[in-house]
Amino acid sequence: MDVLINLIVGLHIIGIAALLGGFLTQVKAMGRGEARFVPGMLHGALTMLVTGVLLVGLNQADDQPVNNIKIGVKLAVLVVILGLVYVKRDEEKVPAAAFGTVGALTTANIFIAVLWT
Template sequence: MDVLINVFVGLHIIGIASLLGGFLTQMKAMGSGTARFVPAMLHGALTMLVTGVVLVGLNQADDQAVNNLKIGIKLAVLLVILGLVYVKRDDEKVEKAVFGAVGGLTVANIFIAVLWT
């Protein structure tokens, strides 16, 4: 079970890398007001959602303790990110505030995962 959990942790990290990497590649465009949500950001957020749900299930099936409050907050943040990216995915330009919010929430989600023990 540990190997399976670690595989999904790796996939979860790939998802966050895709989401954050897509954001970082558009930062220069954000400065000029032409930033947009690239497909990698949507796919990364979806990957995080699926792998996160699987990880919670696998950890509970393995009788490991799961901090439901932490998982609930991370899920809520991710759903906001996913909603913003999904709704604005076809726009040629995304407002700086919306684009910055997605980046900020992504970083916040990373720090919640890492620092909340």
């Protein structure tokens, strides 16, 4: 079971890398007001959602402790990210505030995962 959980953790990290990487590639364009949500950002966020749910289920099935409040906060942040990216995905230019919010929430989600013990 540990190998499966670690594999899913790896996929979860790939998802967050796709989301944050997509944001970082558009930061310069955000300064010019031309940023847009690239498809990799949506796919990364969806990967995070699916793998996160799998991780919670697998850890509970393996009788590992799960901090449900932390998971709920991370899920709420991810739902906001997904909502913004999904709704604005077809727009040629995304407002800098919406784009910056996705980057800030993604970074916050990383720090929640790492620092909340």
